[in-house]
């Protein structure tokens with residue numbers, strides 16, 4: 001590497017890109033925050049770079065919400081605001097690195113590729129002994145053809161093609177020149193910008209574990225590649241709650257206010273469904289129950305909206321390094337009819353817990369006019385939560 005390095009020891013910084021929203025993946029949160037083996041996808045990258053002895057600094061390019069969810073940046077790292085497109089986010093990372101004059105090599109990495117290995121970093125750094133840029137590539141395993149109007153056309157010689165991954169390694173000065181020269185011209189990766197200024201790009205062997213989380217189904221592929229299923233256990237919790245119906249009170253169920261002659265009585269808004277769900281999640285965590293965390297005698301919770309309890313339980317799952325796999329709620333009421341509100345409840349619960357509604361089931365039943373629910377004296381709810389938690 002000839003990039004004006006004053007000393008023979010490379011000083012390596014990372015630009016970790018986490019400024020995208022993951023639209024193609026379609027999760028309810030940016031894909032880099034999706035849990036994988038007990039920690040967010042993005043955390044895998046931070047931990048891998050922080051553990052590599054050659055790397056002494058980094059810039060996480062991400063919005064405030066993503067930075068806040070990382071669980072803290074490694075020593076020597078700072079955060080920078082993302083741009084509208086990937087290329088602008090890299091430029092933002094480069095600008096942030098200006099305050100860190102010590103680096104002479106920079107690795108640019110997509111946080112959507114959690115499987116960073118020390119071996120790939122080592123191969124890239126070794127390649128920079130003789131080049132100004134190096135990228136990991138993999139061969140193309142499938143036959144390739146041109147496709148024209150739904151018909152297979154000429155074959156494309158796959159031996160001459162390669163799939164490009166990240167991290168990509170550059171002399172810091174070279175990458176700065178390439179970005180300055182781009183002047184509005186876009187490219188899907190940084191190596192292309194570097195080639196445009198006439199600098200050759202070396203290739204090193206990539207790694208299947210660097211698979212990119214692009215579509216929702218890539219989550220399962222990454223779990224397999226990174227072996228995360230083996231380190232998780234399934235925990236199931238059950239929640240049950242009852243509140244008395246009284247005249248002249250608003251009725252809150254499943255986070256919705258439903259027009260009805262009676263409402264539920266309780267210290268909070270008495271949302272029996274959200275309480276059962278909260279207890280089911282806390283049960284699966286073996287973390288007490290709703291009353292352990294929100295004492296009924298505490299005036300702070302008088303009239304409180306119950307989504308706060310459920311959101312708290314969801315945060316406890318994330319703090320434990322787990323994820324909610326599924327929630328199944330049954331509301332037991334003679335009236336009102338729950339069916340018309342079912343999907344709105346699922347959507348609302350999904351929003352509180354930042355989950356896909358596909359992971360939430362809401363059912364309802366009567367007790368055929370039998371018992372206290374049948375006599376319309378109260379409403380009951382029961383819930384089962386299935387969590388994936390790190391192995392103990």
Ligand SMILES: Nc1ccn([C@@H]2O[C@H](COP(=O)(O)OP(=O)(O)OP(=O)(O)O)[C@@H](O)[C@H]2O)c(=O)n1
Pocket residue numbers: 017018019020021022023024025031032061082083084085086087089090109110111112113212213214
């Ligand atoms: N304005 C942007 C856009 C993308 N990225 C990052 O660049 C990497 C590769 O981008 P991609 O896989 O396209 O991510 P998204 O833009 O989030 O995905 P999508 O295009 O599906 O919305 C990701 O780590 C992403 O967070 C970024 O830092 N800033």
Ligand SMILES: C[C@](O)(CO)[C@H](O)COP(=O)(O)O
Pocket residue numbers: 086110164165166188189190212214
């Ligand atoms: C940088 C990259 O990951 C190399 O393969 C890829 O070009 C990113 O493309 P995307 O369309 O922004 O996901």
